Amino acid sequence: SQQGEEDPQALSIQEGENATMNCSYKTSINNLQWYRQNSGRGLVHLILIRSNEREKHSGRLRVTLDTSKKSSSLLITASRAADTASYFCATDAAGGYQKVTFGTGTKLQVIP
Amino acid sequence: DVKVTQSSRYLVKRTGEKVFLECVQDMDHENMFWYRQDPGLGLRLIYFSYDVKMKEKGDIPEGYSVSREKKERFSLILESASTNQTSMYLCASSLTRYEQYFGPGTRLTVT
Numbered sequence: 001s002q003q004g005e006e007d008p009q010a011l012s013i014q015e016g017e018n019a020t021m022n023c024s025y026k027t028s029i030n031n032l033q034w035y036r037q038n039s040g041r042g043l044v045h046l047i048l049i050r051s052n053e054r055e056k057h058s059g060r061l062r063v064t065l066d067t068s069k070k071s072s073s074l075l076i077t078a079s080r081a082a083d084t085a086s087y088f089c090a091t092d093a094a095g096g097y098q099k100v101t102f103g104t105g106t107k108l109q110v111i112p
Numbered sequence: 113d114v115k116v117t118q119s120s121r122y123l124v125k126r127t128g129e130k131v132f133l134e135c136v137q138d139m140d141h142e143n144m145f146w147y148r149q150d151p152g153l154g155l156r157l158i159y160f161s162y163d164v165k166m167k168e169k170g171d172i173p174e175g176y177s178v179s180r181e182k183k184e185r186f187s188l189i190l191e192s193a194s195t196n197q198t199s200m201y202l203c204a205s206s207l208t209r210y211e212q213y214f215g216p217g218t219r220l221t222v223t
Contacts, residue, residue, distance in 0.1 A: 031210060042116070042202055042214030043155075088154065092210075099170060100212070102147075104154035 004032075004089040004103030012109040019076040021106040023089030024069075032065055033090040033100070034074050043088065046074075081112045115139075116215035118203050124221045131190040133218055135203030141213075143206045144186035146170075146178060148199040149217070155202065161186055193222045 004025040013019050023032070031050050035043040049056045049065045049072065056063045062075040076083055086105040093101075119134035135144065143162050147155040147170075157170030159178040167178050175197060179187045186205075190197055198221050204212040 033210060040217070040219075042204075042216050043212070044214070045211045048210055099157055099160060099168075100210070101157070101171075102155040104152065 004091050004101065006087070006089060006103045006106040008106060009104070010107045010109070012111065013079055015079060015081055015110055015112050017079055019079050019083070019108055019110070021074050021087055021108070023072045023074070023091075023103055025072075025089075025091045025103075026070065027093055028067070029091045029093060031092060032063075032072050034061075034063060034072075035088045035090060035102075037086045037088065037105070039085070046087075076108075079108075079110045081110050084108060084110045116203060116205055116213050118201075118215040118218050120218050121216060122219050122221075124223065125190075125193050126223055127194060129190075129193050129222075131193050131220065131222075133188040133190075133201055133203075133220070135186045135188070135205075135215055136184055137186075137205035137213070138184065139205065139207075139213070140183065141205035141207050142183075143208070143212075144180065145204040145206075145212060146176075146186065146188045147202045147204065148172070148197075149202055150199050158188065193220075195222050198222045 004023045007022045033048045034046045037043045060077045065072045088105045089103045090100045116137045145160040146158045161180045177189045201218045203215040206212040
């Protein structure tokens with residue numbers, strides 16, 4: 001299966017600290033995306049990184065991609081209580097039209 | 113802003129009932145998706161559609177069917193609901209297969 005696996009499954013930090021979560025996947029990809037899901041709601045797209053990119057920033061988010069290790073990380077700097085949510089990576093396999101496959105998610109709690 | 117709406121936030125049905133979950137998007141997106149989300153399993157793709165009247169099976173299509181008669185509407189049908197179909201159902205749409213826009217979800221309980 002192409003499914004990404006996030007690590008850790010759960011993370012609890014104090015407001016103002018940085019949060020790092022990781023995603024590993026099994027086969028070559030075209031792109032990797034990160035989504036956020038607030039409790040009981042739909043997912044919201046955060047950022048996309050292409051397979052030929054190594055790092056990407058968006059506001060307080062920093063995403064890295066290491067295709068040799070088949071892994072990605074999402075860093076949220078200066079976390080806020082509003083960042084409390086589950087975070088999912090989503091991958092699509094290289095070569096042809098393929099569906100996007102979501103991982104199982106990291107549940108982040110930011111304590112005020 | 114893209115808006116994806118789902119017909120119900122919460123739904124309770126009995127075993128054996130036929131269940132319709134409706135999803136509507138307002139951004140003229142080609143692609144639409146149905147997922148189910150269960151604790152510890154993440155999101156699993158049930159079906160997707162890349163055009164009107166077109167559909168493709170995802171990872172777990174058994175027990176489900178879909179209908180896409182109009183571009184903006186994608187329906188998920190449970191022909192005969194079973195208790196193992198109790199789940200959160202999420203609909204999404206996208207212009208490409210990236211940056212999917214999700215609806216708020218329907219929490220379905222089958223008793």
